[in-house]
Amino acid sequence: MDIAALKRSGHSIRWIARKLGIHRKTVKKYLESNSFPAYHRKDTKPSILEPYHQIIRDFLDEDEYQATWILTRIKRMGYSGSYDTLKVFVRSIKEQKRRIAYQRFETEPGLQAQVDWGDFKVVDSTGKTTPLYAFVMVLGFSRAMYVEFVERCTLEAFMDCHLRAFRHLKGVPAEILYDNMKQVVVGRENGRPVFNTEFLHFARHYGFTPRLCPPYSPWVKGKVERPMHYVRESFWRGYGFHSLEETNQDVAAWIAETAHQRIHGTHRQQVQARWEQEQPCLGALPPSEYDTSLKYFRKVYKDCLLSFGGNRYYVPYQAAGRKVLLKVKASVIRIYHDDELLALYQIPEINGQTIGIPDKPPPRTPRQTPRYGQDRGMATRGLTTGTLYPEVYRRPLEEYDRYAAGGAPWNS
Incomplete structure (x- = not known):
């Protein structure tokens, strides 16, 4: 009901203003003009950050830089505004990019795979809980997958799982998308990711490029996040664990008989048939395996x-x-x-x-043995006697007695 209708019903201007939560003068103006007064927004001054909007967008197109990193750069260009103003703008751009990234997209055959770890727990007969981890690789085009359970999330296990996944999927995708897991990224410098050097060597050996999701944006990896849930609900729920080897045999059979035989909800085709279509587009395995030690x-x-x-x-x-x-x-x-x-x-x-056992070197040969302490002959240089010691004149003891009594000179 509008203001005019309320007035025609006999209500006063005061009552109408109280009812609608507006001022009496507003009600009066509306009744006099028979239209609601239009709201005119005051002209706002341009933001101090506006000259730098495109520069900031260009930075964020390169990588997920932090606002502090961007602030340092644009201050050198003359920006004198506050950090909070910049932070609000950077957050809005990142949220917009993430909304775009969240939209479902389909990849070309052989272009991309996605990889993730899943945490599982095994409870034995005594009630003791042991952690178990599932490595899952999913091809983006066909949704064909490889799953392997391991006891530790080490870099060695991570690379070995990749190797066996490539064999199972019969090829290597051009790129693989990861969350910011420690086996792939060891840190960040100035907003840029620092990749694990050993893993980069592994990636070059097999000819794929590692890609990263934006930080705190795991939903970008939807093609592997949903299959992880599928593994939990379709394979793991109600499964009786006995050994790691048996579990990996069982999950391989489940993939072949169930996961790859289903009609996928996205592309509406059988996963197995779509995978056979994708296999020729995958990269070939190298002739030698990478040493993952x-x-x-x-x-x-x-x-x-x-x-x-x-x-x-x-x-x-x-x-x-x-x-x-x-x-x-x-x-x-x-x-x-x-x-x-x-x-x-x-x-x-x-x-x-x-x-180990101490390893002693073999005994030295006579040629190697030092000759310290051996008889090499006496030194004769500068000696007329041919001996090491000079010859000393010896006197009879009687001469000392006569000398003491004064009866003989000493030099006689």
Whole structure:
């Protein structure tokens, strides 16, 4: 009901103003003009940040820079406004980009895969809970997947899971999208991600480019987030865990018989048929596998020992004083020097041990043995007697007695 109708109903201007929560003068003006007064917004001054809007957008197109990082740059360009003004604008741009990223998109065959870890728990007969982790890789075009359960989320396990996923999916995608997981990103410098060097070597070996989701935006990886939920509900719920090996055999059978046979809700095609269409577009596996063992350098001490992981290990005496390469994989340590395997040890469960047998060098040959202490003859240089000691004149004892009594000169 409008103001005029209320007035025609017999209500006073005061009552109408109180009822509608407006001033009496506003009611009176409306009744006199028979229209509601238009609201005119005052002209606002341009923002002090406005000259830098495009520069900031260009920065954010490059990467998810923090507002503090951008503030440092635009201050050098003459910006004199506050940090809060900049922060509000940066947040609005990031939210807009994330809304765009959230919109569903379909990738070309062989272009992209997405990878994620899932946390699971196993409860044994005694009630003890043990963590278990699921590695999931999903091809973007077909939604074909590879799932593997592991006990630890180490870099070694992460790379091994990739390797087996490439074999299972029969090729390598051009790029793989990751959340900001520690196996891929070790930190950020000036807003830019710092990739794990070992993982970059692995990616170059297999010919794919690692891509990152914007920080705190896991929804961008929808193609793998939804399959993770699918694994939990369709495979894991009600599953009786007995061993890791058996579980991985069972999940592989579930993928072949169930996950790849379903009609996917997005592309409305069978996953298996779509995967067969995608396989020719995937990159070929390299002729040699990447060595996924973790690598460290250590110096061997003079006693033929090196330290690693809280233990000491013996190596052959030839490596004493040299730097050697350690390759660690599956609790086994291999020690190399110039591509030669020097020693192999099982890493003990308890630290503080000295492992191996001391390796002593062979006895020296006579040519190598120092001649200290051997008879090399007496020195004769400068001596007329041919002996080391000069010859001394010897007097009879009687001469000393006569000299003492004054009966003989000393030099006689």
